[in-house]
Amino acid sequence: MHTSTTSTVPLDPWSAAQLAEATGGYWYSGQIPQGEIKRILTDSRHAEAGDAFLALKGERFDAHDFIRQVADHDCQIAIVSHPVDVEICQLVVKDTRLALGQLGAYRRGQHPQLKVIALTGSSGKTTTKEMLGSIFSQLAPTLVTRGNLNNDLGVPMMLLELRAEHQYAVMELGASHQGEIDYTSKLVQPHVAGILNIGTAHLGEFGGRDGICRAKAEIYRHIDATGTSIIPAQDDFSDEIRAAVQTEKVISFGVGGDVFATDVELQTQSARFQLNTPEATHPVNLPFAGQHNVHNAEAAAAFALAAGVGIAEIIRGLEQAQAAKGRLNFIQKGHHLLIDDTYNANPASMRAAAEVLAQQAGIKVMVMGDIGELGASAAQQHYLLGRDLVAQAVNFVVAVGEFAPAVLEGARSTQYGKKMQAFLTQEQALPFLIDLVDTHQPQSMSFLFKGSRYTHMETLMTDLMEKL
Template identity: 75%
Template sequence: MHTSTTSTTPLEPWTIEQLQEATQGHWYHGRVPHVSVKRILTDSRHAEKGDVFLALKGEKFDAHQFITQVAENGCEIAIVSQPVDADIYQLVVADTRLALGDLGAYRRQKNAQLKVIALTGSSGKTTTKEMLGSILSRLAPTLITRGNLNNDLGVPMMLLELRAEHQYAVMELGANHQGEIDYTSHLVQPYVAGILNIGTAHLGEFGGREGICRAKSEIYAHVDVHGTSIIPAHDDFSDEIRQAVKTEKVASFGEGGDIYATEVQLKPQSVIFCLNTPLGNRQINLPFAGEHNVQNALAAATFALALDIGLDDIVIGLENAKNAKGRLDFIHHKNHLFIDDTYNANPTSMRAAAEVLAQQDGIRVFVMGDIGELGNSAAQQHYMLGRDLVSIKGLNFVVVVGEFAPAAQEGARSTQYGKKMQAFLTQEQALPLLLDLVKTHQPQSMSFLFKGSRYTHMETLLADLMENI
């Protein structure tokens, strides 16, 4: 199993006794190592002397086949679910995937001083996590979920990075199957936890938004009894979410909530708003574009307030927060603006991104790749997106690329603005049109926004266009 998001910070070492205690495994042939352990890895390419290689097994891969190779590279210990014929100490466990969870949970329990903030939702998780990380990491050492390490493998891998000096951990929890958030919330043991929203991401796996709501609501079963549950006040599923809460303390954000925004002024690349809280009000100059980011900032403020963080610190943290790469990244190049929002996509975030583009200058071109994990509703969701995107005032052209581009185009043609949209099955087919648009509109400046699900790699088309204009 390869993951490219590896940490460079030195990790806290493990003892041989701790490895066995955490996993409840046994040493193969009774051979117990007497070596120090600096880190536990699942990536065979980086395993070396002092490391423990944990051999994961999935539907399409089995890392047990790399054990001989890691042994040759000097790695002396492997955690396995079935012993292999290799010159390496082997800690045998029932299931290496669950053993990874056990190791993460063990490390979490050993850091009793830690306050964990866990958040989930259909969209805005990464941005809210970055905003909250910006608030907390100014005040004390804080562990923050990196990249997309938010699933049943990524969450325990993040927990392995906990060190004694950490006071906070901001953990993003994702779900693409029922029970996953129940599992990861149990591992992280949050003091404050909540749902940002119930959208339409992963519709396929959950069979509808009710299923998504049930899956996300699993987070509330694991909040510390003295902690706080955070809920969105203005969501279609707010009532169902509230019913899932188990703690006495509850805080809500958004319209009609405990923490809400007024006097919102949308600027092309930022937002100014008044943050209203039970502790008082403050003006926020948020360096993020789009009304949806006001919601993310309100959520981050609500989580922070539940940790007794002062309002002044919340303002400084929000105003100095930075976007994750590929999240509404503004790039100026040759008189044109390119907005890189290619990190990922779902129908809600796609519409929000289009609203951000509509605020920009010049000729505005929205370039959309397919959205994945929508199951049977994929064609219908793309149809509705096509219909809605061309209807947004301020978008001059919408270019759709991918398997579901024809469905989006059908949606566009159901409106009077159908001519705004061009559909292509591949990026190679779309590039000449984009180049032609630039040529046709010279010397006017243009604003492009690129977005699609991770697997579509829309950043490739963005790079190709910038290179060729």
């Protein structure tokens, strides 16, 4: 397990002077808190004595409204963008969202010994991050991005968890708009950073893949001058990515790159391959299924090599890595297999998941929810998915959600249209899935569930498991 999520070591405390210095704020009415401040947090439900509550303001909420509530729970300090009429020490700053970033950057600056690895990409970020966490955590205490804390709020929140014991930090950086990765990579000050791929995730926000490439390529702007840029050797945007690199040192991964896999053997729940580096070739038994995860392992190896990790430690870390919850987790229920890949989805990862399902035993059923953040191209992207998924070696594809009709239409444009069933809701899909199991008794079945986070496809998976 990663030290970042399991350590009970208390966070390094803050002083009132440090909070003011980091944010450029001032203490309202001269009320300055005395003693140590144990942590800064943004969730009012967890604020208690010794904490500083930072009041964020969003489009539909204003946490300044909760300051009386945190004061009632003995939290005596608030960081605010305007004073409020509550008896509590208030550090007034220009913008609490920016103040969170300033505090994260301040904490990062307090750890000059820290070696930071930062990565972004349209798919594979979470799994590659977990692989890197496994590699670095065996060497020294390592901070690893938790869950999806990879945006302009999540990244500084993770930096606030830095402790003196940390020697490494593996930071996942996401982008939902131009400039976001420029902002977060400046906060984390990486020594090694790079892009995994340029796909079609978040197409809606960026208006096209070239826009996605520009947004992701911001990660190269703030790498330490003596650091290393990591690039995919074969990507539709490899030339544009290479042009964005500003460091002398570059390591590429994938076919034609510096670090690449050969002799790949894909198994039902794992993969074996030879890992080729500039120094030598080594066998790897990867506990992850699918060609896409072999590619993630190539990337993880490139990042780790750039950070000075030896090949033996890299292989050990890859072989001991564990998938994040909802990332191709294999669950055996009786003689049926359920694959939980519900953490999130984009078009590339949906296709990759279908390839993994195609290698399983028995009757193979792909259960897919909608993919979000595709903008105006959403219907077309779902149509193409329907066309491509039924062509895989699976027996049934069950689409659930608003775009299920578009998926169905795509499937019917092929000779495999009869494999596809479409439902607008999970409640409508569940009886069909139960009926499928009953119809195919006593054969074993393999189900794979996947969709964007907001579709909560794990709910449908759990409902089906209860009936098996």
